């Protein structure tokens with residue numbers, strides 16, 4: 001059986017360098033390109049890459065995906081910075097290349113995906129809910145893509161259930177003291193040397209609280225999700241948002 005031809009973009013980065021090793025170690029995959037900033041995207045076409053694993057920066061991801069989709073190269077995207085405008089632009093490109101698949105995964109780790117699922121399940125049953133994400137201090141964006149998605153899913157679940165807005169009697173506050181408002185859910189971002197990627201969803205009701213916490217302790221936690229994404233995206237045309245759709249958790 002022929003091997004899946006995979007390229008990594010952002011190959012020298014924290015997660016990209018781990019992805020290079022994971023693809024090299026996968027028996028059903030061949031690493032055909034490992035590109036860093038300034039390397040020519042044409043290499044992807046020249047090497048016959050079937051899937052590009054995109055792990056760069058919010059500033060670089062759209063240009064890379066434009067090239068991939070125009071050349072019919074499927075993509076597995078971990079890079080953050082997704083807005084409705086960006087998603088609409090990507091969907092427009094995919095309409096012009098209907099056989100191409102793109103997976104955007106706010107988080108590739110199974111624990112983070114389950115955290116989002118559990119948070120969605122619990123959200124309608126508690127008066128209060130807030131999200132705290134904690135990351136290494138080299139992270140360039142805040143709040144994290146995972147926390148943003150978690151808050152959106154919580155808000156959707158509460159809207160669908162008709163849950164009242166969380167109580168909050170704050171009248172005066174320093175800027176930022178109550179976190180960022182993501183779809184009505186406060187999201188707090190901590191940046192701390194020694195950490196990698198962590199998240200807590202705090203839920204509160206009269207007389208009880210529930211805390212859902214996930215910790216990624218090493219970039220290896222993201223690798224099974226990346227490999228699964230590469231295997232599945234080649235037969236899943238169009239845009240898939242969230243690894244849960246490839247885990248049958250949706």
Ligand SMILES: NC(=O)C1=CN([C@@H]2O[C@H](COP(=O)(O)OP(=O)(O)OC[C@H]3O[C@@H](n4cnc5c(N)ncnc54)[C@H](OP(=O)(O)O)[C@@H]3O)[C@@H](O)[C@H]2O)C=CC1
Pocket residue numbers: 009010011012013014015016035036037038039055056057058060064077078079080081105106107108109145222
């Ligand atoms: N979905 C998930 O599960 C995960 C997502 N992430 C996300 O992945 C992204 C990368 O994170 P991280 O590895 O920590 O960041 P790093 O800064 O360590 O890595 C990014 C790499 O991409 C390179 N790069 C920038 N532009 C391009 C380009 N146009 N083509 C090729 N390479 C490029 C950078 O080069 P240079 O240093 O020269 O700028 C750098 O080597 C972030 O958005 C992060 O949030 C991270 C972990 C898990």
Ligand SMILES: O=C(O)C1=N[C@H](C(=O)O)C[C@H](O)C1
Pocket residue numbers: 080106107135139140143144145146147196197198
């Ligand atoms: O930058 C990181 O490190 C991470 N980024 C992703 C995010 O923003 O959610 C995933 C994970 O949290 C690690």
